[in-house]
Amino acid sequence: MSGYGGTPPGWQDPYGGQGWSQTPYSGAQPPPGYPYAYGPPGVPVRPTSNxxxxxxxxxxxxxxxxxxxxxxxxxxxxxxxxxxxxxxxxxxxxxxxxxxxxxxxxxxxxxxxxxxxxxxxxxxxxxxxxxxxxx
Incomplete structure (x- = not known):
């Protein structure tokens, strides 16, 4: 990847072009119910300790x-x-x-x-x- 934007060669959008993988500054709107362009935030998982x-x-x-x-x-x-x-x-x-x-x-x-x-x-x-x- 060159670092100048665009998609890397051979990369396919896992979300089917719905704009989820777009940055918030590219103009793509997230789907309804998701406030972020990257999808819902995940729940952090604490590793188990013994x-x-x-x-x-x-x-x-x-x-x-x-x-x-x-x-x-x-x-x-x-x-x-x-x-x-x-x-x-x-x-x-x-x-x-x-x-x-x-x-x-x-x-x-x-x-x-x-x-x-x-x-x-x-x-x-x-x-x-x-x-x-x-x-």
Whole structure:
């Protein structure tokens, strides 16, 4: 294409010469209902991201390794499934990621409760031996 206007060789108008591909300054009028000479504006599509799903998976795995995260095991499984569905079924992946975060939160709460109960029993436990008896 030379850049001096006109149509390139071998180019055919995909709109059948209705003036849609014309510039607004060439005098062509757009069809009724379309305010622009280029056709209706499109809806921008945001690319899907798996950052939250990845963070959920990492947090659930860390919860399994660091504390007694019994609920983090299903959370890690749900997050891994969601990671596989991010590009194919984003709505399902979003719901699975939310479920993974909920399971992670419940595992953290259960871990804290178990730690508090453990320390309460540890502080209230009798030693079971007499000090200073020399036996």
């Amino acid at each position: 950052a939250s799903t990845t963070a959920c998976l990492v947090c659930n795995i860390a919860s399994v390794l660091l504390c007694c995260g019994v609920l983090a095991v299903p959370g890690a499984i749900v997050s891994a499934i969601a990671m596989g569905r991010v590009h194919n079924d984003p709505e399902s992946a979003r719901k699975l990621t939310i479920a993974g975060w909920i399971l992670f939160g419940l595992s953290v709460v259960c871990g804290i409760v178990i730690a508090v109960i453990y320390f309460i029993f540890l502080l209230n436990a009798d030693s079971g031996y007499e000090s200073g008896t020399g036996i």
